[in-house]
Amino acid sequence: MNEKILLVQVLVGIFLYVNCVMIFTFFKKEAFHNNVRYIFFAHILFCDSLLLILTNILLLLSHYHILMLVRLCLCFYMLMSTLKFSTPLTLMAMSLERYVAICLPLRHAEISTPSKAIRCIPVIHALSSIQLIIISSIFIYSVPLSFYTTEKLCNVELIIVHKWQGNLRAAISQLYFLVMSSVIVFTYVKIMAAAKLASTDNKKSATKGLRTVALHGIQLLLCLIQLWCPFIETAIMETDYKLFRLLRYFNYIAFILAPRCLSPLVYGLRDEKFFMVLKYYALCGLKKKTSPASDDL
Incomplete structure (x- = not known):
């Protein structure tokens, strides 16, 4: 195991530990279950953690050139494709929730309810599956049944059997990018x-909401750049395989790991109440006096 792969394992281990502690914190305190922001936040943590595990498995298999049955690789692709879009779509929903809270405060209690947030999660996964259904259907229709029992190096390019299929995937990804970017803006x-029109009492809340949406925008941009990475990697792979491997490693660090570490920053560490309870459980309850929020919640 070289230093690059070792670095990835350390980073993935740290992010998974932080995410697991935050998920545990969410389920441990019932007050978080009644807040739409925390419900969406827990959903992002769960999706990000599962995606990190799957992508890390494929990274190790690719690095050591371990082959996988095509049918199993297809299952990996289907799950990862859904999770890839789940995080940016959830970020879009969280930004809309902040918009309702600040711009439509009188209707916030009516629109942003825990039950509606829970019902929104299946809708998010349904929207995340649009590209998956189209691309997978073309793949299943195009290859013979015997192909599923062969062993290949599992990657996204394995699912793309036609050049126009790759172009279609690019068009769908750009449509996602356009819609989600428009909502964030x-x-x-x-x-x-x-925020400019708010009174002194409400200006602080509006400013904080503005910063939150800005952080969502940065995180969403990194997630959406990830959608373009396969097209760039495919072009590089045809000319220089060594450069392709370096580029894939960089893309993994910059556009898969980095956006996932921003989720704990936006809501886990910037939120005072959540941070106090998180600190309490991260320290295994050794410093109970440092967590007054745990009693309030």
Whole structure:
């Protein structure tokens, strides 16, 4: 195991530990279950953790050139494709929740309810599966049944059997990018306008909401750049395989690991109540006096 793979294992281990502690914190305190933001936040943590595990498995298999049955690789692809879009779509939903809270405060209690947030999660996964259904259907229709029992090096390119299929995947990804970016920009502009018109008491809340949406925008941008990575990697792979491997390693660090570490920053560490309870459980309850929020919740 070289230093690059070892670095990835350390980073993945740290992120998974932090995410698991945060998920445990969410389920441990019932007050978090009644807050839409925390429900969406827990959903992002769960999706990110599962995606990190799957991508790390494929990274190790690719590094050591371990082959996998095509049918098993297809299952990996289907699950990862859904999870890849789940995080940016959830970020979009969280930005809309902040927009409602700041720009439509009188209707916030009616619109943003825990039950509606839970019902929104299956909708998010359904929208995340649009590209998966189209690309997988083309793959299943195009290859013979005997192909599923062969062993191949599992990667995204294995599912792309036609050049136009790759172009279609690119078009769908760009459509996702356009819609989600438009929603983020819309909420940011509306919250910025509300912050300028807010009174002194509400200006602090509006400013905090503005920063939150801005962080969502950065995280969403990194997630959406990930959608373009396979197309760039495919072009490089045809000309220089060594450069392709270096580029894939960089993309994994910059556009898979980095966006996933921003989730704990946005809601896990910036939120005072959640951070106090998180600190309590991270220290295994050794410093109970440092967690007054745990009693309040």
